[in-house]
Amino acid sequence: MAALTRYSNPELLKLPDCGGLLENGKCRWLNVQKCSGVKCSYYQRQNSLEKAQERLRSLDEATQERIAQKYYGGTRPWADNEAKTWR
Template sequence: MDCFAMKDGKCNVLRCGKCGGGTCHFHKTREEQAQSLEKVSERLRSLPEYQQEAIADKYYGGVKKW
């Protein structure tokens, strides 16, 4: 499997540890995952500063990681 979440033969996204392969709703290649994360970062950067600060405070310990 070429899924971004596979490590040592186990799925790091699902707690069951089993890989569902192509039927898994979380299955993405590493490239697809990188593109997805970049899209999220772009969206966060597009928000007004006060919203970015609120998100950073709530989820990232006050640090904007985007």
């Protein structure tokens, strides 16, 4: 018998897109019987890039400039992303 995966079981498709949700519908971080969804205090969106860019935008200018010089060749991709979301 094949194991159920998140994409083969319609009930599992209803679960949130959380970073801790395994393919079989169980939680990677908690020992619980059922996923509590977005109400869970451990719920974490899969797309952590948005979260990281939001954090970089919240830093002061000097820190942003230092990070941009060290890791991004002087550019600030998180600032470009912010401009696109406001259009």
